[in-house]
């Protein structure tokens with residue numbers, strides 16, 4: 001039974017977890033720490049957690065669940081920094097977007113603790129302590145990637161915790177998670193970063209034209225391409241092999257499309273676009289789309 005949760009990193013994810021606990025599980029007490037003093041001040045002002053602490057050690061001292069909500073590349077350092085202050089029975093979890101390297105980093109930093117890595121597949125392009133909101137995880141997947149030897153009670157506790165916050169929980173092998181998320185999240189972001197970068201580098205089209213005519217598809221790409229640079233740098237560096245594997249497949253398919261356009265093969269284009277349209281319809285039918293008008297969450 002989880003009663004005290006410590007949240008390390010009080011940005012979009014950490015703040016949203018704090019607010020979601022307050023809304024859905026107010027009997028759980030929350031403490032939090034962020035290494036940025038300005039973030040700590042905003043977190044206190046917005047009451048993202050019950051107590052904002054000045055050190056990670058203070059934040060974790062009474063925790064039975066510690067959730068690391070820092071960029072993937074900062075997980076090991078953040079975990080090692082609180083080692084001495086951690087209660088022996090505390091479960092350590094995280095929200096990192098890649099799982100294999102984070103699981104390894106946490107196990108290395110805290111070899112004597114129970115580690116249950118997690119990835120709530122929910123977010124926005126916003127970051128920082130002003131960006132969090134309580135409903136972020138409602139009806140979203142949260143994927144747990146425990147090692148084969150992890151305690152089933154600890155997996156159940158973390159699963160129950162995320163269910164309380166409104167998420168649907170799935171348990172998966174970390175390697176498989178990284179392959180799936182490479183294609184459903186990481187490469188889509190890479191494509192958005194690339195296309196927005198390409199458009200802004202064009203000599204024949206002015207920057208003001210790019211901004212002025214960004215009403216349709218490109219606008220959606222600019223939202224994704226506005227995502228946090230530190231977070232995404234770390235995602236690509238930590239999920240290198242799965243991203244490169246999926247990028248290889250993507251490049252082959254792109255080359256085939258290039259050939260179809262060059263040779264005027266309308267049937268090939270029509271066949272692909274019909275297939276992708278059917279997938280979109282399935283995504284909507286299965287409730288994986290929340291019909292945000294421009295896929296944005298500017299209203300939060």
Ligand SMILES: NC(=O)c1ccc[n+]([C@@H]2O[C@H](COP(=O)([O-])OP(=O)(O)OC[C@H]3O[C@@H](n4cnc5c(N)ncnc54)[C@H](O)[C@@H]3O)[C@@H](O)[C@H]2O)c1
Pocket residue numbers: 008009010011012013014033034035036039069070071072074077078095096097098119120121122123124125126127128129228231235
């Ligand atoms: N943004 C998303 O859409 C999304 C969705 C799911 C998972 N994630 C994952 O969640 C994690 C956090 O992402 P976010 O969007 O909340 O980022 P964010 O930038 O909003 O927040 C991260 C916070 O961590 C703090 N921090 C960095 N290093 C620290 C350290 N050593 N100790 C204490 N605090 C530290 C930063 O000051 C910052 O406030 C990342 O691992 C990311 O991959 C993000």
Ligand SMILES: O=C(O)C(=O)C[C@]1(C(=O)O)C=C[C@@H](O)C=C1
Pocket residue numbers: 096097120121122123124125184185186224
């Ligand atoms: O909706 C968005 O803005 C997101 O990018 C969220 C998104 C995703 O790709 O689905 C981004 C990274 C996370 O690890 C999980 C969720």
